[in-house]
Amino acid sequence: MSITVDTRGLSCPTPQQMTIQAIRTARAGELIVVLADEAGARDSVIRTARALQLPYKLERNADEYRIYISREELWIEKK
């Protein structure tokens, strides 16, 4: 299962907020695919994945970025 988050055309801080929302609703083990078309949005999504210590992978096709975030247990949940 995977969740797609389309942030194309959206400007900061909405892509970041949508990514957080997706991470919150995803179940453990699910894959989140974030589409972005702007470098600033790409960076804010990556910052979010890093801050929550989730593994991510960045792909670039022509004018578009895809950030794959693996929804694992969050560091704030490990207690």
Add this chain to the structure above:
Amino acid sequence: MRRFLIPKTLIILAGLVMGVLAALLVKWGNPPNMGICVACFIRDIAGALGLHRAGVVQYIRPEILGFVLGGFIAAYAFGEFRARGGSTPLVRFLLGALVMIGALVFLGCPIRATLRLAGGDLNGITGLAGVAIGALAGIFFLRRGYNLGRAAKIPTVAGWIVPLAMIGLLLLAIFQPGFIFYSEKGPGAMFAALGISLGAGLLVGFLAQRSRMCFVGAWRDIFLIRDGYLISAVVACFLGTLVFNLILGQFHLGFDGQPAAHSSHLWNFLGMALVGLAATLLGGCPLRQLILSGEGDTDAGMTVLGLFAGAALAHNFGLASSSAGPSILGPWAVILGLVITICLGLLMRARLS
């Protein structure tokens, strides 16, 4: 602990360079504790163009032109220039104007709040607290689904309009035609040499584009994702200015008698809370809006126009504060601004399907 080890070299460098340059620009002629201030400098340009007639704050500040053009050069050099627009421009214009009105009640943008504190002006604490609380309030609206809708890709030429306008302003600054206003006294008559100001602006603009430096996003990220990437620029900028202010004898600790500042704590706080809230809803501080408009974001360009309009209104209607304190109408404008911003925060929830 891994999340604290994100490579931060670039953004720390960007903040440090800006902080050191801000202290040096004061040494080289800019007004005290105002080496760099995006709100004050846009206000000065608005005055130079005659959009307001406050005689002491009229000068075409080359730093602003440098920020936009530095961002433009960096965006082109790294393949990140993308002309885009159409994400509720009118709301952005309005929020931009409100950011400026709040900033002129405090007397400074979030960058100058940091610089004022680094110069010993303790009113900077109240201002920064306002920015932080404003950003926190902004997150409340983001969580409820606030957004300004999608922008579309547009022809490249549209993205060139703001950078070209800045080149136009540069020509006006160089040739000084008779219709441009220049202050004879006051802060508007204090400035570093044109080449130095422009160079500093270009360097900071370039680094800010590469690092995504933002003095409002910094507070948002702390609250929203507990991430310290953006705030490290604020800290680096503060320390850079502080050290150079101490070396240059520009550090004077206290609340009272600070340059271009007043000590009305309530209105310093609420003015900057309006800035923090409206800028969070806009997705970035005034500096970030300038950089984005250099990257081809015409919606950020509309925000910049809003900043100019806000500056003109603030001085024409007597909303801006002075060293003596807030004006009679300034506090009312801040309250009205907060009400408008909260309404927009609650109601601007475009469907994103």
